Amino acid sequence: MPEGYPATGPAMADCLRKVAAGGLPLRECAEALGLDGLALLLASDTGLPEPLHLHGPLARPLEDLQLVHGEGPGWDAAQRGTTLFVPDLSAPAVTRWPGLTPAVQDLGVRAVFAFPMRIATVRIGALLGHRRAPGLMTPRQLRDARAFAGAAAHATLQRNGWLTDRAGLPFAAVHEATGALVERLGVSPEYALLRLRSHAFRHDRSLLDTARAVLGGGLDDV
Numbered sequence: 001m002p003e004g005y006p007a008t009g010p011a012m013a014d015c016l017r018k019v020a021a022g023g024l025p026l027r028e029c030a031e032a033l034g035l036d037g038l039a040l041l042l043a044s045d046t047g048l049p050e051p052l053h054l055h056g057p058l059a060r061p062l063e064d065l066q067l068v069h070g071e072g073p074g075w076d077a078a079q080r081g082t083t084l085f086v087p088d089l090s091a092p093a094v095t096r097w098p099g100l101t102p103a104v105q106d107l108g109v110r111a112v113f114a115f116p117m118r119i120a121t122v123r124i125g126a127l128l129g130h131r132r133a134p135g136l137m138t139p140r141q142l143r144d145a146r147a148f149a150g151a152a153a154h155a156t157l158q159r160n161g162w163l164t165d166r167a168g169l170p171f172a173a174v175h176e177a178t179g180a181l182v183e184r185l186g187v188s189p190e191y192a193l194l195r196l197r198s199h200a201f202r203h204d205r206s207l208l209d210t211a212r213a214v215l216g217g218g219l220d221d222v
Contacts, residue, residue, distance in 0.1 A: 012144040019151040026055035029148055033141050035113070035129040039063055040152060041078045042125040046190060049078035049125060051170050058107050060170055060208075062130060065107070067171070067207050068200045069100045077114035077126035084114040085142075088134035110134045115145050117153035124153040177211035181222065195222050 008016070011032035018025045030038040037056025041049040041063075048070075051063040066072035076082040076096075086094060089105050089112065104112070111131040117124040127149045137145065169175070174196065181192035199222045200210040213219045 008144045008147055009140060012147065015148060016151050019148070019155050022155070024053055024152070024155070026053055030055050030129065033129060033145050033148075034131075034137060036132050037062070037130045039074060039128045040117075040125065041074050041128060042156065043078045043123045046193075047079060048193070049075055052125075054170050056130070058109055058130060058132070061107050061206065062104060062109060062128075063170065064206045064208055065100060065103050067174070068197055069097070069103070070197065071097050072100050072104075073097075073112045073114035074126050074128035077116045077128065078123070081116045081118055081123050082114070083116060084112070085137070086112045087136045090134070108132055113137055113145065115149040117149045117156065119150075119153050119157065124156050127152065171208065171211075173208055173211040173215060177214040180214055 009032065011028065015025050015029040015032060018028075024040070026038045026040070030036070035056075037054070037059040039051055039055075039059050039062070040053045042052050044050055048067065051060075051067075054060050054063065063074065066074055073084045073086065076084055088094070089101055089110055094101055109130045109132065111134050113129045115127045115129075117126055127145065129145065174193070177196060178189055178192045181187065181195060182189055185192065185195070187195075196210055196214070197207060199205070199219065200207045203210075210219065210222070214222055
């Protein structure tokens with residue numbers, strides 16, 4: 001286990017050893033944390049956290065929704081360094097993301113937990129976990145999640161192979177479509193991405209589907 005992290009259960013201790021060795025065992029870590037899905041997000045200067053690696057069938061559509069809406073727990077954790085526990089998204093008190101929360105519930109996600117990845121005051125990104133059923137994480141699971149976030153932050157700075165493989169990014173098609181719009185419209189990459197996100201939002205369509213349609217030569221109105 002990486003030096004300086006709190007004691008954890010054996011399953012998470014094994015995950016931390018794999019991270020220190022250059023791996024990213026999201027499936028094993030999600031299971032150790034009692035989560036149905038887990039995403040690693042990288043903070044960026046554009047304000048749009050980049051989903052680097054995902055585990056779970058709902059992780060990609062959940063990140064897609066955050067990209068389209070421009071808000072969410074993963075965004076708050078990655079860009080603002082905020083730790084967020086939302087054990088029941090249907091609770092009346094959950095008003096932080098009014099446009100996003102109903103759509104997330106429609107996916108079948110009932111609880112989200114976001115942990116910043118940072119070293120001292122440097123924000124690296126975030127881990128976003130989710131569950132299909134509402135409920136709190138246990139104290140040990142919360143401690144283990146923070147340990148994993150810290151290990152992932154250090155691994156990110158070391159630029160392990162799982163970080164630098166851009167071709168394998170879950171939203172690589174969005175980057176390609178953004179580049180296509182830059183050439184088609186003669187606009188900046190930031191504006192091209194905004195056009196993609198706006199089109200997806202207006203038409204209640206996923207960002208990935210929108211990007212793939214652009215790459216296929218369609219959507220002249222983007």
